[in-house]
Amino acid sequence: MQRLYFLTPDPQTTVTIANELNDLGLRRSEVHIMARDRRQLNDTGLREATLLQTSDAVNASKRGLLIGIPLGLVVGIAAATVLSIPGQAGNFALVIGLGIFGGLFGLWASTLVGVSVPDIKVEKFQHAYKRGAILMMVDVPGAREKEISDTIRRHHPDVEIEKITEEERRHAEGQGN
Structure with a gap:
């Protein structure tokens, strides 16, 4: 899936685009909306974007898990060596236990950081959003990305359409899920 951002x-215009996306086979659950005044979209059936879509929480938690588990295992091996617990089972349990603890701690700590890091496109469009524009985050199948963006661009030339670039991904910019 690829996320497209429509400002x-x-x-x-937001409701019209949502209806066109529906006609193109996308479900309403794949469209997330950020509006300064949510009340103007209450009766549309469109979903308001959650913290998961507007922050880097999910990607940060993955990074925390990937860093925390190996770090916990290394600490576990060091602790098993220093403590000299008799028997292999005790050492094994200590290493595995600290590996699990490291993973959970990394997950928790990085998620706390991730919720404070906005999605790069949310941050980019923040000025327009505060002035009353509406940000649509649309999850589309990668193979249909061009078709969908071209259709919306053709019908709504005033709508700005973007996606997170590979360059932004490489720099680990905030990316919502």
């Missing part, structure tokens, strides 16, 4: 000028 729309008003609620009517």
